[in-house]
């Protein structure tokens with residue numbers, strides 16, 4: 001892939017002369033873990049338990065919202081009223097419980113290679129997730145050792161406004177000590193891409209589920225990859241403007 005135009009467009013719209021990424025702000029579900037099918041099924045089951053049928057594919061479009069915001073949206077649609085605080089707490093707890101009881105999800109193929117590249121390139125990694133799902137958050141140190149320092153994680157607990165609001169990525173830039181134009185966002189969901197784009201970071205969209213590439217472009221992605229494996233393989237060219245081989249940084 002040729003990234004010249006994507007980078008030039010980004011530099012032009014941000015009034016910059018040079019592409020200098022120093023931090024990577026990385027989503028978790030559907031980006032680092034192949035967890036979205038499980039989340040979608042857990043949302044479906046939780047809502048079915050209160051008598052509301054929801055579409056499996058639809059849940060991929062809500063990905064990135066906080067649990068509370070998702071519950072509020074679903075309750076407004078089903079019952080024509082906002083969710084109460086108790087519902088937001090109890091229903092999210094139930095959804096979390098259902099997800100945690102499912103078979104463990106796998107790291108997304110290509111995710112470790114991407115993180116290894118960022119480490120080699122001395123680009124600081126910050127986790128940026130709308131999730132408060134401890135069953136996955138607790139696995140990060142095991143699955144991706146030494147990548148995400150404890151103080152380099154933005155979760156649902158750290159923000160007032162979840163994605164598609166840019167706040168989660170702005171918090172991440174504060175943690176990394178980078179400006180927006182020194183930050184790269186890696187996201188698989190339209191709402192996450194929108195949040196990344198609005199934060200001013202160079203935003204990479206990766207299709208890892210039923211959401212088409214076009215939806216990520218429309219949400220503001222500067223480039224879109226068809227898989228995390230492709231993303232990992234193309235990152236050296238994107239960041240440095242030339243190609244190395246995977247063997248050089250494993």
Ligand code: MG
Pocket residue numbers: 027028029030031063064187188189192
């Ligand atoms: Mg995601």
